[in-house]
Amino acid sequence: MKIIVDAMGGDNAPEEIVKGALEAVREENIEVILAGRGEDILRSIEKMGLKELPRGVEIVNASEVIAMDEDPLNAVRNKKDSSLTVALNLLRDGRGDALVSAGSTGAIVSGATFVVKRVRGIRRAALAPLIPNTAEGFILIDCGAYAECKPEYLLQFAFMGSYYAEDMLKIESPRIGLLNNGTEPSKGTPLQLEAYKLLEKAGEDGDINFVGNVEARGAMLDECDVLVCDGFSGNVFLKSAEGMASFILTELAKIFTKNIATLISGLIVKKQLRKMRARLDSDKIGGTMLLGISKPVIKAHGSSNATAIANAIRAAVTATEADTAARLQMNIDRMKIDDADDKADENT
Amino acid sequence: MKIIVDAMGGDNAPEEIVKGALEAVREENIEVILAGRGEDILRSIEKMGLKELPRGVEIVNASEVIAMDEDPLNAVRNKKDSSLTVALNLLRDGRGDALVSAGSTGAIVSGATFVVKRVRGIRRAALAPLIPNTAEGFILIDCGAYAECKPEYLLQFAFMGSYYAEDMLKIESPRIGLLNNGTEPSKGTPLQLEAYKLLEKAGEDGDINFVGNVEARGAMLDECDVLVCDGFSGNVFLKSAEGMASFILTELAKIFTKNIATLISGLIVKKQLRKMRARLDSDKIGGTMLLGISKPVIKAHGSSNATAIANAIRAAVTATEADTAARLQMNIDRMKIDDADDKADENT
Numbered sequence: 001m002k003i004i005v006d007a008m009g010g011d012n013a014p015e016e017i018v019k020g021a022l023e024a025v026r027e028e029n030i031e032v033i034l035a036g037r038g039e040d041i042l043r044s045i046e047k048m049g050l051k052e053l054p055r056g057v058e059i060v061n062a063s064e065v066i067a068m069d070e071d072p073l074n075a076v077r078n079k080k081d082s083s084l085t086v087a088l089n090l091l092r093d094g095r096g097d098a099l100v101s102a103g104s105t106g107a108i109v110s111g112a113t114f115v116v117k118r119v120r121g122i123r124r125a126a127l128a129p130l131i132p133n134t135a136e137g138f139i140l141i142d143c144g145a146y147a148e149c150k151p152e153y154l155l156q157f158a159f160m161g162s163y164y165a166e167d168m169l170k171i172e173s174p175r176i177g178l179l180n181n182g183t184e185p186s187k188g189t190p191l192q193l194e195a196y197k198l199l200e201k202a203g204e205d206g207d208i209n210f211v212g213n214v215e216a217r218g219a220m221l222d223e224c225d226v227l228v229c230d231g232f233s234g235n236v237f238l239k240s241a242e243g244m245a246s247f248i249l250t251e252l253a254k255i256f257t258k259n260i261a262t263l264i265s266g267l268i269v270k271k272q273l274r275k276m277r278a279r280l281d282s283d284k285i286g287g288t289m290l291l292g293i294s295k296p297v298i299k300a301h302g303s304s305n306a307t308a309i310a311n312a313i314r315a316a317v318t319a320t321e322a323d324t325a326a327r328l329q330m331n332i333d334r335m336k337i338d339d340a341d342d343k344a345d346e347n348t
Numbered sequence: 349m350k351i352i353v354d355a356m357g358g359d360n361a362p363e364e365i366v367k368g369a370l371e372a373v374r375e376e377n378i379e380v381i382l383a384g385r386g387e388d389i390l391r392s393i394e395k396m397g398l399k400e401l402p403r404g405v406e407i408v409n410a411s412e413v414i415a416m417d418e419d420p421l422n423a424v425r426n427k428k429d430s431s432l433t434v435a436l437n438l439l440r441d442g443r444g445d446a447l448v449s450a451g452s453t454g455a456i457v458s459g460a461t462f463v464v465k466r467v468r469g470i471r472r473a474a475l476a477p478l479i480p481n482t483a484e485g486f487i488l489i490d491c492g493a494y495a496e497c498k499p500e501y502l503l504q505f506a507f508m509g510s511y512y513a514e515d516m517l518k519i520e521s522p523r524i525g526l527l528n529n530g531t532e533p534s535k536g537t538p539l540q541l542e543a544y545k546l547l548e549k550a551g552e553d554g555d556i557n558f559v560g561n562v563e564a565r566g567a568m569l570d571e572c573d574v575l576v577c578d579g580f581s582g583n584v585f586l587k588s589a590e591g592m593a594s595f596i597l598t599e600l601a602k603i604f605t606k607n608i609a610t611l612i613s614g615l616i617v618k619k620q621l622r623k624m625r626a627r628l629d630s631d632k633i634g635g636t637m638l639l640g641i642s643k644p645v646i647k648a649h650g651s652s653n654a655t656a657i658a659n660a661i662r663a664a665v666t667a668t669e670a671d672t673a674a675r676l677q678m679n680i681d682r683m684k685i686d687d688a689d690d691k692a693d694e695n696t
Contacts, residue, residue: 069532134595147529148537181495181583184417189496189580216584220591229584232537235529236564236581237588243568244589247482248596248624255620262620268613272603276596 001029003316004096007036008065008083009103011303017102018044020309022054027310030317031056033096035087037063060095062086068302072106076114084108088115091295098296098316100287102304109145112290112297119325121332124153125292126231127299128164131241132279135222139165139174141291142231143238149230151194152337154178158199159335160291160328161226162208167322168289169225176203177214177224179233187213191230199228207334216240245280287312294325349377351664352444355384356413356431357451359651365450366392368657370402375658378665379404381444383435385411410434416650420454424462432456436463439643446644446664448635450652457493460638460645467673469680472501473640474579475647476512479589480627483570487513487522489639490579491586497578499542500685502526506547507683508639508676509574510556515670516637517573524551525562525572527581535561539578547576555682564588593628635660642673 005021007014014036021032022045034041038061045053053059064082066075076085084103088111091099099116101108105127113125126142141161142149158176165174178199180188185196196213203210211224216237219227229237252273256266266273287300287308296319300312328335353369355362362384369380370393382389386409393401401407412430414423424433432451436459439447447464449456453475461473474490489509490497506524513522526547528536533544544561551558559572564585567575577585600621604614614621635648635656644667648660676683 132595133591134598144529147535147540179584181492181580181587187495192495192580216587217591217594218587220588220595232529232540233581233584236527236577236584239529239564239566240568240585240588241592243481243565244592245596246565247480247568248593248628250482251624251627252600255617255624258620261616265613265616268609269603272606272610276599276603279599280596 001317001320002031002033002096003313004033004035004087004090004099005309005313006083006087006099006101006103007034007041008062009101010300012305013102014040015044015047016304016306017309019048019306020304021313022048022057023306023310024313025054025056028314028317030313031058032313033058033060033090035060035062035090036083037061060086060090066103066107068104070104070107072104072110073114075107076111084111085115088112091297092116097320098298100298100300100309100312100316102300102302102309105144105299108297108299109290112293116297117294118292119294119328119332121336122156122160122292122328123337124149124156125290126157126160127288128161128291129238129288130169130286131219131238133220133222136169138219138222138224139169139226140234140238141226141228143234143288144231145290147230147232147235149191151191151198154191154195154228154230155198155202156292156335156337158202158208158210158226158228159331160324161228163324163327163331164289164291165225167324167327168318171225173209174225175211175223176208176226176228177211177219179216179219179227179229179237180213181215183213183215183218185213195228249277286315289315289319291324292328296320296325349665349668350379350381350444351661352381352383352435352438352447353657353661354431354435354447354449354451355382355389356410357449358648360653361450362388363392363395364652364654365657367396367654368652369661370396370405371654371658372661373402373404376662376665378661379406380661381406381408381438383408383410383438384431385409408434408438414451414455416452418452418455420452420458421462423455424459432459433463436460439645440464445668446646448646448648448657448660448664450648450650450657453492453647456645456647457638460641464645465642466640467642467676467680469684470504470640470676471685472497472504473638474505474508475636476509476639477586477636478517478634479567479586481568481570484517486567486570486572487517487574488582488586489574489576491582491636492579493638495578495580495583497539499539499546502539502543502576502578503546503550504640504683504685506550506556506558506574506576507679508672509576511672511675511679512637512639513573515672515675516666519573521557522573523559524556524574524576525559525567527564527567527575527577527585528561529563531561531563531566533561543576597625634663637663637667639672640676644668644673
């Protein structure tokens with residue numbers, strides 16, 4: 001298996017990206033293609049004390065880099081020699097099985113849609129991170145690929161999330177919840193009201209295991225395996241949870257450094273606290289799957305270090321084996337949206 | 349000053365509500381009216397070991413109770429002798445200065461709008477809790493009074509939040525942020541894009557101190573004093589943060605009860621942890637202000653105990669003194685929306 005890595009994407013590119021990729025090659029039975037500025041990549045490899053390119057590592061040169069604040073679609077279209085665009089072209093052309101990038105989310109979403117294309121019949125790709133909760137975590141879909149949504153997109157997200165949870169998390173008949181501001185079917189804006197009906201019908205048809213509306217708090221307390229929402233709400237959900245976690249961890253650090261007694265107290269539970277912290281940082285662990293694209297694309301966290309990149313590459317391997325895209329294609333008739341408005345924006 | 353208390357609202361009604369009200373009367377220089385089933389209230393007072401109604405405490409009988417799952421507006425309209433409806437009528441008729449209820453949020457919002465009425469020119473009332481963050485906290489407005497919003501409502505929320513932060517939190521020129529999925533002005537759905545323009549203009553006119561788009565995470569890290577959003581997003585924000593806090597606190601409890609060493613560690617920091625936990629439960633401390641209503645209405649947490657109710661009554665006292673409603677009325681021309689659609693739903 002060969003994983004394509006955008007070597008120039010992310011805050012710690014290219015050094016940590018290259019280091020992570022080499023770690024994955026060393027530990028897993030895979031090859032990687034590093035797309036990016038050849039000399040920068042080689043310098044990173046030299047810095048690691050290596051004299052030559054290790055076996056299983058290939059470099060494909062790309063002279064440009066897409067910055068985090070560039071207009072996503074324009075960047076991909078205009079910077080044809082950017083590391084991301086080159087990587088996407090390699091994926092489209094079958095030079096590798098999956099792609100990992102820690103670059104700009106917007107550019108990855110737009111680029112993957114524009115270059116690699118969505119599964120035929122899928123109207124919107126969606127970011128589907130695993131969010132830690134009191135159980136094994138749940139899939140949040142969409143967490144911000146597109147801010148705006150139609151009820152039909154939410155139905156497709158439910159299917160995508162359901163297949164993904166089965167394939168990747170090995171959950172049988174995953175519980176699908178609709179993010180809402182209350183559990184009664186009458187809750188929400190017209191988007192949720194309409195989506196509820198579509199999801200309910202899919203549940204009755206036996207296509208998904210719809211458990212109804214779920215509040216944000218409920219998802220954290222294991223009321224569903226997949227939480228379906230528009231990208232705006234998903235972003236608010238994720239960032240609010242992250243912000244609260246960050247706030248509490250800061251407060252805890254203050255408590256434990258208050259005096260000698262509390263320092264000792266902190267030392268006793270240090271290992272467990274570190275474990276908890278790692279669990280909360282799950283987005284940094286495995287990267288986030290971009291579902292609905294015809295081939296596996298994994299968005300690694302912008303601040304990814306080598307370990308995070310190696311883990312994202314492992315996730316890409318699992319995603320390639322799971323091949324959720326093929327499953328989506330096979331079941332597309334159940335998920336198809338027949339909407340004239342949407343025909344126009346096929347693959348935009 | 350006289351505060352009207354819905355004695356039958358909330359999970360712990362009437363006992364804890366009555367107890368909290370009596371505590372407030374004892375400690376503050378105020379009177380209360382308890383609206384609810386007379387005999388139940390008297391029994392609660394007896395249980396506290398009191399032989400007669402304390403000075404400053406009055407009971408107004410109301411035979412019915414609105415359940416948490418009833419349709420809000422119908423409940424208020426049809427159950428004319430419910431504790432909440434009776435309390436709202438007392439407030440409208442000037443029998444008291446402010447109202448505290450731990451009952452159903454929907455019923456309080458609908459009831460206050462229907463009976464007490466909004467400030468003339470305000471299109472939607474909004475729930476404005478103080479959310480704890482790395483600094484002194486920030487006002488989230490709206491956190492769920494109405495799921496759906498127009499850009500103009502968000503502008504009014506910004507004004508209301510700004511005055512409230514000045515009056516209640518004593519913050520000069522409060523920093524107003526618009527909740528969005530990124531900080532660039534181009535971010536969000538059409539709602540945020542339009543609202544951004546309105547808020548920017550109000551900022552340029554010197555009416556509010558608009559600091560731009562703020563991400564959910566940023567608000568937790570003190571990037572604004574008032575975070576403006578539609579009720580749906582506000583609800584997701586609040587419940588996600590609550591869920592994450594609850595998750596982490598549960599994990600912490602597990603860590604500290606793991607073995608004797610960690611138990612000791614936990615004992616050392618017990619007091620500080622309790623303080624942190626209390627800070628995170630801020631909604632249980634002071635209740636949530638319903639802004640935009642012509643008189644002060646405070647929604648106490650559904651699970652409020654006596655202390656929480658006493659604190660909500662104290663918040664009602666402060667709100668009465670601050671009289672944000674008068675300030676809204678005085679400045680209504682700056683905030684007025686001239687929209688034919690909206691004329692129809694004045695006070696619905």
